[in-house]
Every structure is written in structure tokens, then in C-alpha cells.
Amino acid sequence: MPAIRPLGGRRGRSNRATPAPVTAARSAHVIDCAVYVDGKRLPGRFSHADAVAEVRGRRDGFVWIGLYEPDEQQIQGIAETFGLHELAVEDAVTAHQRPKLDRYEETLFMVLKTVRYIEHQSPTTANEIVETGEIMAFLGRNFIVTVRHGKHSGLTKLREEMEAEPERLRIGPAAVLHGIADRVVDSYLAVSESFENDIDVIETSVFAPRSPIGAEQMYLMKREILELRRAVLPLAVPLRRLAEGYTPLVPEQVRSYFRDVDDHLTTVSDRVASFDELLTTLVDATLAKINLQQAADMRKITAWAAIIAVPTMVVGVYGMNFDYMPETHWRFGYPLVMTVILGACLILYRIFRRNRWL
Incomplete structure (x- = not known):
């Protein structure tokens, strides 16, 4: 198989002029659909069919389509246009996937878990x-289709940053995939730092005397860190594959960047572990x-029960109403x-007090 040159390069460009802005019908689930040639976005609005036709006509550039929580019917037309595998x-x-990387003929399918730290007054x-949330990416020779699930996983800011640096987009759609992975892993770092502050607060509360923290809150923290772990750890293998040349769709120039992302992920993985x-x-x-608090409470209950037993016994004896009883x-x-x-x-109270039962 011949090597795939970086998409968006100057070789093979036609002299076709940039078209005037057009208006194309776009579904509500399509957040953006753009054509990039030589690292620059072509003006106008494109449908997915028009975008593919533009790239194929120029024999240069690539298409970046962003989707948000589409259903099967909404994504079907795009899948047929780009030849995406049905699985x-x-x-x-359906979403709810683990981070993974699958190869289907000339297309890569990558799943990344996104995370967001929820601000709160106290852990x-x-x-x-x-x-x-989740971001799925379909990577082809001249296209990348991103599918987002979750309100916090927006890619608009990333798109704007990359459009401001044409040299990155000039590499091709693999550069977009790297940008997404880098953004996701950076969010892991930010969330882990915030989580570390929460753990410090929890640790202080656990070992503080008479702290109000209970087992339920600790299990909540454990559940949240496990959720973060399920997002971080499985991503290591896909990133390592991309860095080691798993597919010619990712050129060597981008593989080195994936190695850097993999290094950052290793830092996060160690921190999460x-x-x-x-x-x-x-x-x-x-x-x-x-358990210690419960034992202390049981000692207090036992001590007070013993003290109360004295008047209860005496009152019980004198409550029998016999005529001939001492001192009646x-x-x-x-x-x-x-x-x-x-x-x-009082004697019992002093004894229990001396033994720290009260």
C-alpha cells in the first residue's frame, strides 16, 4: 500500500477558484460542516454531500463534520456518503462505549470519554x-466526522483554535483527531487536579476528631474516581497504537504528537491510580x-443503663405494696x-467516668 501523504498538502492542487458562499440545507444535528484546503476553511455553508463533492473535485483538502447526538436515521445519509461501517x-x-480504536478498511473509528468537574461547595x-460524555471520531483519507454525546464535550472552541493555525490543518484530518485527543487528555489533567483538592479535604475530614463524614460520602468519592478511571485507563492502548503507526491514515508528523498525548495520559493514569x-x-x-464511634456509643448506653438500673430495682421492690417492709x-x-x-x-457514674465510658 503506498504511503498516504499529509492531506491538505500542495501537491495535486487544482487551479479551481474558491467558490462564492452558498447556502446548503443542514440538519439540526449537524453542528458544523466545513471544507479545509491548504489549512484554510472555504467560505460558505456546505451540506455533507456538497462538501464531499468539493473535496473530490479539487482532489485536495478534507471535510470536517461535527454531529451532536444524532439518531440512526439522522446519521444514515452521512454514513452512506463517507462509507462508514455499520457497526x-x-x-x-447508541453511545455508552469504552474508549477504543477500531479499523474498518480505509476508515478509523475512535471513541474517547470526556469528563467535566462539577463545581461544589464541599466534597x-x-x-x-x-x-x-463521549466523542466518537470517524477518520478517513479526506474527512473526519465527529459525533458528540454530552453537553460539556463541545468542539467549537477547538475548531476556532485550529482554524487560527492553518499549518495544523494543512496536515490533514489526522491533525484534527490529534487536537481532539489532546483536548480530552488536557481535561483529564484539569479534572484530576480538582479531584486531588477534594481528596485532600476528605482526608483532613476523615482524620479530624468528631468529623461528620460518613461511609456514604466515601463511597460516593470512590464511585466518582472509578468513573474517571474508566474514562482514562482504556484510552492508553488506542493512543499508543496511533503513536506507533497503527494506520497510514496518521502520518509520521502526527504520530509524534500522539506520543506527547500518550505521555500526558500516563501522568493522569498514575494520578488516578x-x-x-x-x-x-x-x-x-x-x-x-x-466502628470506634459505635463502640463508644455502646459503652455510653451500657453505662447509663447500669446507672438507671439502681433506682429501677429499688423502686420495683418498694412498689410491691407489702404492709411489712423496712422503713415503710x-x-x-x-x-x-x-x-x-x-x-x-453517683458512685457508678464516677466509676464509668474514670474508665472513660462516659
């Missing part, structure tokens, strides 16, 4: 800390602390009994 299309529509009272281990330790410490007809009998009860209770 990959099904995955792109000890938050109900959710990490929100996830340490978070997981630390949270496991904190969960164990929290459960041990709860003595003037100082009642004060004496009350004094004995109070004295016995």
Missing part, C-alpha cells in the same frame, strides 16, 4: 463530582472510625432510700 455507526448512535456534601489507592485507604479508615412506717425512710439511690448512682 461503528451503531456504536456512535463532603456533593452528590456528583465528575460528569462524563494513586487516588484510587488513597480512597481505598480512606474508606477503610472511615469504616474503622465508624419510718419518718426518715423515704429520704434515706432516696439518698442511698442517689449515692449508688
Whole structure:
């Protein structure tokens, strides 16, 4: 198979003039559809069919189409135009996929998990800390189709940044795939840093005396870090494949950039693994602390039960209403009994207090 040259290069360009802006019908699920030639976006609005025709007519450039949560019927026309594999299309529509990289003949299908840190006042009272979404990318020789799931996974800002640097887009659609992966991994770094601050707060609360944190909050933190882990760890293999020349659709010039992204992902993976281990330790410490608190409460309950048992026993004896009982007809009998009860209770109280049961 001949090597694929960087798309968007000058070789093979035609002298065809840039067309005047046109108006093309665009579905609501299509966020943007653009044609890039020599790293620059052609003016006008294109439908997916017009964009493909423009690139094929010029024999240069590539198409970048961005979709947001399309259903099977909405993506069908684009799939037929670009020759997308039906299994990959099904995955792109249904979402809830693990990060992966699949190759279908002359097309790559990549899934990336996006994450967003949810701001909150304190991790000890938050109900959710990490929100996830997905970005699917179909990469071909002269196109890239991105499918987003989740409101926080927008690519508009990335598109604007890349359009401001034509030398990046001049490389071809593989550069766009790198930009997406780099943006996603950078978000992992930002989320992990924020998560580290939350773990510091949780750690301080766990080992603080009489802290209000309980097992439920610790399990919430554990669940959130596992969700972050499911987004980060499986992405290592796809990035390594792209960096090692898994497909000629990714030129050598872009592979070195994927190696850099892979290095950043390794940093995040190590950080997430340490978070997981630390949270496991904190969960164990929290459960041990709860057990100690329960044992202390049981000692207090037992001590008060013993103190209350003294007047209960005496009152129970004198409540039998017998005629012949000690001190029933003595003037100082009642004060004496009350004094004995109070004295016995005070003695028990001092004993329990000395033994730190109260």
C-alpha cells in the first residue's frame, strides 16, 4: 500500500477558484460542516454531500463534520456518503462505549470519554463530582466526522483554535483527531487536579476528631474516581497504537504528537491510580472510625443503663405494696432510700467516668 501523504498538502492542487458562499440545507444535528484546503476553511455553508463533492473535485483538502447526538436515521445519509461501517455507526448512535480504536478498511473509528468537574461547595456534601460524555471520531483519507454525546464535550472552541493555525490543518484530518485527543487528555489533567483538592479535604475530614463524614460520602468519592478511571485507563492502548503507526491514515508528523498525548495520559493514569489507592485507604479508615464511634456509643448506653438500673430495682421492690417492709412506717425512710439511690448512682457514674465510658 503506498504511503498516504499529509492531506491538505500542495501537491495535486487544482487551479479551481474558491467558490462564492452558498447556502446548503443542514440538519439540526449537524453542528458544523466545513471544507479545509491548504489549512484554510472555504467560505460558505456546505451540506455533507456538497462538501464531499468539493473535496473530490479539487482532489485536495478534507471535510470536517461535527454531529451532536444524532439518531440512526439522522446519521444514515452521512454514513452512506463517507462509507462508514455499520457497526461503528451503531456504536456512535447508541453511545455508552469504552474508549477504543477500531479499523474498518480505509476508515478509523475512535471513541474517547470526556469528563467535566462539577463545581461544589464541599466534597463532603456533593452528590456528583465528575460528569462524563463521549466523542466518537470517524477518520478517513479526506474527512473526519465527529459525533458528540454530552453537553460539556463541545468542539467549537477547538475548531476556532485550529482554524487560527492553518499549518495544523494543512496536515490533514489526522491533525484534527490529534487536537481532539489532546483536548480530552488536557481535561483529564484539569479534572484530576480538582479531584486531588477534594481528596485532600476528605482526608483532613476523615482524620479530624468528631468529623461528620460518613461511609456514604466515601463511597460516593470512590464511585466518582472509578468513573474517571474508566474514562482514562482504556484510552492508553488506542493512543499508543496511533503513536506507533497503527494506520497510514496518521502520518509520521502526527504520530509524534500522539506520543506527547500518550505521555500526558500516563501522568493522569498514575494520578488516578494513586487516588484510587488513597480512597481505598480512606474508606477503610472511615469504616474503622465508624466502628470506634459505635463502640463508644455502646459503652455510653451500657453505662447509663447500669446507672438507671439502681433506682429501677429499688423502686420495683418498694412498689410491691407489702404492709411489712423496712422503713415503710419510718419518718426518715423515704429520704434515706432516696439518698442511698442517689449515692449508688453517683458512685457508678464516677466509676464509668474514670474508665472513660462516659
